[in-house]
Amino acid sequence: MKSQKKSPFVIGAAIIIILAGLMQAQSIVIPILLSLFISIVCTQPILWLSKRKVPFTVAVFIVLIGILLIFTLIGSLIGESLSEFAKDAPKYEESLKNIFNDLMIQLNQRGIQFKSDQFLQILDPKKILNFSANMVGQLGGIMSNSFLIMLITIFILLEMNGFVLKTKVIELKHGNSLKFLNKIGQSIRNYLSIKTIVSLLTGILITIYLYIIGVDYAILWGTIAFMLNYIPNIGSIIAAVPTMLLALVQLGLGGMIWTGIGYLVVNLIVGNIIEPKVMGKGLGLSTLVVFLSLVFWGFIFGSVGMFLSVPLTMTIKIMLEANKDTGWVAVLLGTEEETKRILDQS
Numbered sequence: 001m002k003s004q005k006k007s008p009f010v011i012g013a014a015i016i017i018i019l020a021g022l023m024q025a026q027s028i029v030i031p032i033l034l035s036l037f038i039s040i041v042c043t044q045p046i047l048w049l050s051k052r053k054v055p056f057t058v059a060v061f062i063v064l065i066g067i068l069l070i071f072t073l074i075g076s077l078i079g080e081s082l083s084e085f086a087k088d089a090p091k092y093e094e095s096l097k098n099i100f101n102d103l104m105i106q107l108n109q110r111g112i113q114f115k116s117d118q119f120l121q122i123l124d125p126k127k128i129l130n131f132s133a134n135m136v137g138q139l140g141g142i143m144s145n146s147f148l149i150m151l152i153t154i155f156i157l158l159e160m161n162g163f164v165l166k167t168k169v170i171e172l173k174h175g176n177s178l179k180f181l182n183k184i185g186q187s188i189r190n191y192l193s194i195k196t197i198v199s200l201l202t203g204i205l206i207t208i209y210l211y212i213i214g215v216d217y218a219i220l221w222g223t224i225a226f227m228l229n230y231i232p233n234i235g236s237i238i239a240a241v242p243t244m245l246l247a248l249v250q251l252g253l254g255g256m257i258w259t260g261i262g263y264l265v266v267n268l269i270v271g272n273i274i275e276p277k278v279m280g281k282g283l284g285l286s287t288l289v290v291f292l293s294l295v296f297w298g299f300i301f302g303s304v305g306m307f308l309s310v311p312l313t314m315t316i317k318i319m320l321e322a323n324k325d326t327g328w329v330a331v332l333l334g335t336e337e338e339t340k341r342i343l344d345q346s
């Protein structure tokens with residue numbers, strides 16, 4: 001019996017239903033996704049320990065304990081810093097409002113009519129100061145307090161050897177190639193490991209720089225810079241804006257400018273020089289697709305979706321490449337260089 005070709009409207013409706021289901025099931029889906037990505041990152045050190053005669057089960061728990069300690073450290077660092085910042089936040093907010101009101105008076109004196117209430121609605125100091133901190137706080141809370149994530153990760157890693165055998169049996173008995181799964185694992189592991197190192201370097205440099213010029217809560221803003229560096233394109237901006245406003249209150253206009261210059265220089269050096277060199281061939285995704293994936297996954301899963309936008313989109317692209325019927329979609333998601341390489345090979 002010939003299989004009937006599905007209508008594009010039916011496929012579109014099915015995708016919308018699936019996405020709506022994912023949004024409604026965030027409390028279940030997000031821990032599973034985080035567990036999968038943590039497991040992929042943990043695979044390499046586990047295999048490294050196994051090659052050095054460490055029993056597989058022991059290697060799994062050694063790596064997981066290390067990951068748990070890191071998450072706990074980050075969560076406690078964020079929590080402690082945020083609680084201290086929250087105490088002084090009203091003072092900073094009031095100072096910012098006064099600065100904005102003075103700015104409105106000067107603009108009105110120069111004939112530029114702008115009501116201070118309208119300006120404060122657009123640029124609410126409280127929202128700006130708390131936005132990036134709250135975003136990081138949400139992720140930090142999920143990563144440090146979720147017992148479910150660690151439990152799922154343990155079961156995934158303990159099943160790793162069995163899963164490899166199952167994929168071989170599927171290929172031998174049923175003729176279905178699952179090589180794309182290895183490619184997914186390698187791509188995500190490469191991206192997350194390099195991104196972690198680059199983000200850590202960014203956070204350390206920002207912390208040192210802010211400490212030197214005298215901005216309060218340098219460790220907090222450095223931690224935020226580290227975490228938000230995982231968000232492509234806009235993560236650095238989200239991290240920089242509240243810090244610059246704090247510097248404006250504390251150090252004046254010159255301090256704000258020097259803070260902005262510091263963020264700009266660090267992100268130019270790390271993001272545009274160091275990261276492309278160590279990332280190698282890159283993400284395999286066009287710049288537009290990376291930005292749209294940030295918006296899309298952020299809408300579906302919130303702040304966690306923004307952090308995982310690139311790995312999720314890379315996974316979908318590799319899965320699309322593995323199917324001849326959907327390969328053209330993968331080409332649309334890819335880079336111009338990748339498209340030229342395909343043309344040269346054909």
